[in-house]
Amino acid sequence: MDNHYMYQEIETQSAKEKLITGFRDLVLKKNFEKLTVAEICEQANVSRKTFYTYFKDKNDIMEQIIWHSLSQPFAELRKLYSLHDLAPTVIMEWLYQRIYEDREFYTKISRFSGQNSFEEFLLKHTTSMLGNALRDVDLEEVDKEYTVYFYAASHTTLLIKWIRDGMVVSPEKMASFYEKWTIPTWREICKHTLR
Numbered sequence: 001m002d003n004h005y006m007y008q009e010i011e012t013q014s015a016k017e018k019l020i021t022g023f024r025d026l027v028l029k030k031n032f033e034k035l036t037v038a039e040i041c042e043q044a045n046v047s048r049k050t051f052y053t054y055f056k057d058k059n060d061i062m063e064q065i066i067w068h069s070l071s072q073p074f075a076e077l078r079k080l081y082s083l084h085d086l087a088p089t090v091i092m093e094w095l096y097q098r099i100y101e102d103r104e105f106y107t108k109i110s111r112f113s114g115q116n117s118f119e120e121f122l123l124k125h126t127t128s129m130l131g132n133a134l135r136d137v138d139l140e141e142v143d144k145e146y147t148v149y150f151y152a153a154s155h156t157t158l159l160i161k162w163i164r165d166g167m168v169v170s171p172e173k174m175a176s177f178y179e180k181w182t183i184p185t186w187r188e189i190c191k192h193t194l195r
Contacts, residue, residue: 016054018044023061028104032058032112059116062109066118070098071125088183089175096171099159103167110163119160126152137190147189151182 022044026035035058041051055061077091099106109118130148137144155178162174169177 015044015046015050018046019051019054020061020065023058024065024105027108032062032109062116062118063121066121066125069102070095071129073098075129089179092178093171093175096162096174099163100167100171103163106163107166110160119156122159123152123156126156134189139189151186155182 019040022042023035023040026039026043030039037048037051037058040058040061041048044051055064074091074095077094106118113119127148130152131144134144134148139147158174158177162169
């Protein structure tokens with residue numbers, strides 16, 4: 001029984017990974033907006049039923065890629081930052097470097113804007129992460145909401161500009177911009193932790 005379950009788990013992971021790989025391959029060749037679920041399934045050599053077992057639509061694949069390759073590891077690095085006093089530039093440089101190394105994919109998916117776009121998903125995940133970071137800070141709720149939105153929106157907009165400009169500024173330089181423009185004020189805000 002255990003071997004059967006393990007085999008099913010391996011098959012499950014394999015189908016999902018095939019869909020993600022197929023999606024990524026197609027995004028590099030084709031306009032994201034014109035990409036269909038049928039094409040993703042054909043590229044991955046899996047059925048539509050299998051597709052809908054893992055994903056709601058093509059935007060869901062994109063969001064899961066963002067979550068697993070950027071948002072989740074970034075959140076883990078931020079935890080390390082707070083526990084071990086890691087320099088913020090190290091964390092931000094990691095993020096920019098990660099995008100830079102996969103620049104063709106991120107350039108293609110950043111071209112689409114509006115509902116369910118890469119930009120919208122970045123804003124959503126960044127807002128959530130920063131909201132968690134300010135959870136225990138002694139600010140009125142409306143102040144927290146607007147502070148989080150300001151930082152999340154400004155960083156998302158800057159990141160999208162960097163990608164769309166062709167990433168001509170190095171990841172290191174982008175991280176230094178972030179540290180210079182935001183970290184001193186963010187630290188000041190975070191000093192007011194609830195007791």
